[in-house]
Amino acid sequence: MALSSALTDAASSLVADASTVINLVATGNAAAILRALPQRVLVVDVVQAELETAGARGRTSLEGFRGLVATGLIDVVPLPEEADSLFEGLVVGSAAETLDDGEAATIACALARPAAALIDERKATRLCCERFPLLRLASTVDVLCHAEVQRQLGPGPLETAVYNALRDGRMSVLPHQVDWIVGVIGSERAATCDSLPRRVRDAAVDPGGGRATL
Numbered sequence: 085m086a087l088s089s090a091l092t093d094a095a096s097s098l099v100a101d102a103s104t105v106i107n108l109v110a111t112g113n114a115a116a117i118l119r120a121l122p123q124r125v126l127v128v129d130v131v132q133a134e135l136e137t138a139g140a141r142g143r144t145s146l147e148g149f150r151g152l153v154a155t156g157l158i159d160v161v162p163l164p165e166e167a168d169s170l171f172e173g174l175v176v177g178s179a180a181e182t183l184d185d186g187e188a189a190t191i192a193c194a195l196a197r198p199a200a201a202l203i204d205e206r207k208a209t210r211l212c213c214e215r216f217p218l219l220r221l222a223s224t225v226d227v228l229c230h231a232e233v234q235r236q237l238g239p240g241p242l243e244t245a246v247y248n249a250l251r252d253g254r255m256s257v258l259p260h261q262v263d264w265i266v267g268v269i270g271s272e273r274a275a276t277c278d279s280l281p282r283r284v285r286d287a288a289v290d291p292g293g294g295r296a297t298l
Contacts, residue, residue: 087225089222089227096199108224112244118152126160126193132160167195183207204256206256224249225261246268250269262280265280
């Protein structure tokens, strides 16, 4: 099944949250994916600090991120001064209506530049749709299903990248993206990915009640 990427503006830059950076590194082919994108990918220094303090659990993601920065495939930028009030409005308030610093900085920066915000968290997506309906939003899946990414990676490497992002990065997938994901990695692999809906994972259960053999 074809899936249209939300990344349609080749002139726009993308401001990536920590979760999308982690997912891209988890693909095992982040450099090729970023080279295929027509957009520049930016990370706010607040998000960089989150990745730096992730500790041992996030060591692989941090090393991968540093490599992408060193090769110029990701640019680290400060939060613009004009985004300060936007940032504060996203971190101050009730827990249900606020975000962590990295997500808030990503959204505030994207609004101020302007650029598209690359985020995977559903709460952040919901708040953006409610408060900033004109903000362009995209996710890791939108990056992976981008036509140039698919063309330059090819079917085999694309399948591996998507599966790795799901398995190792626990990449979030929106309902309208599920069929494309399963079409790329197959139902048997999909059954092993805990970040996918249970109905998708159960689709590969064999008649005897066990998981299908990979």
